[in-house]
Amino acid sequence: DARVTQTPRHKVTEMGQEVTMRCQPILGHNTVFWYRQTMMQGLELLAYFRNRAPLDDSGMPKDRFSAEMPDATLATLKIQPSEPRDSAVYFCASGLNSEAFFGQGTRLTVV
Amino acid sequence: EDQVTQSPEALRLQEGESSSLNCSYTVSGLRGLFWYRQDPGKGPEFLFTLYSAGEEKEKERLKATLTKKESFLHITAPKPEDSATYLCAVGRGNDYKLSFGAGTTVTVRA
Structure with a gap:
């Protein structure tokens, strides 16, 4: 059963520490998305890649967030330094043509 | 800017009591209207994609329809296991960047 693994x-x-979140997209999918979900803002798109190339990261705070795809089986989202306002659930999703399939998420708490 | 508005925010139903959820949208160049289901502590689970006005899709007790300005998710004779948050999203561009609504939380009582 193919699934996105996070x-x-x-x-x-703790505030100020580096956080790295990892995602293994579904094999064969060529698009990878990073979303953030909070009660106040709902689901927000942070960044996405197509064929491992970053296409849009306009949703990310550039000074502290970075997203990469070192290879087709791994996507990473880093926050350095982390702040309490970064507390949220971070979802990775992958897709091939249109539908995006989500992972179970990383629940991040910054204290 | 894309806008997706879902109503109501919350819906409490008795088992077997059919109802509809609404998703109204404003987007230039719609490439698809997506419905997802999200259970607590889980990631959104894909349900349907609708591409053009008049299109309908069904899955078990769920039926999604699309007009030029809104989409409806009809739940027929719901069961407690249909309790979840239902999210609507619009996609645009070649990569189907999704803009999500805030969701409708459905609770079905036995």
Whole structure:
């Protein structure tokens, strides 16, 4: 059963620390998305890649967030330094043509 | 700027009581209207994609329809396991960047 895998599922960190979230997209999918979900803002698109090339990261705070795809099986989202306002659930999704399939998310708490 | 508005915010139903959820949208160059289901602590689960006005799709007790300005998700004779948050999203551009609505939380009581 093909699925998007995200690690870790939960992360608690102190303000100022670096956080790295990882995503394994579904094999064969050529588009990878990073979303953030909060109660106040709902689901927001942070960045996305097509064929591993970054196409749009306008939703990300550039000074502290970075997204990469070192290879076709791994996407990463880093926050450095982390702040309490970054607390949210971060979702990775992958797709081939239109539908995007989501992972289970990483719940990040910054204290 | 894309706008997606879902109503109502919350819906409480008795088992077997059919109802509809609304998703109204404003987007230039719509490439698809998507419905997802999200359970607590889980990622959104894909349900349907609708591409053109008049299109309908069904899956078990769910039926999605699309007009030029809105989409409806009809839940027929719901069961408690249909309780979830239902998210609507519009896609545009070649890469189907999705803009999501805030969702409708459906609770079905036995």
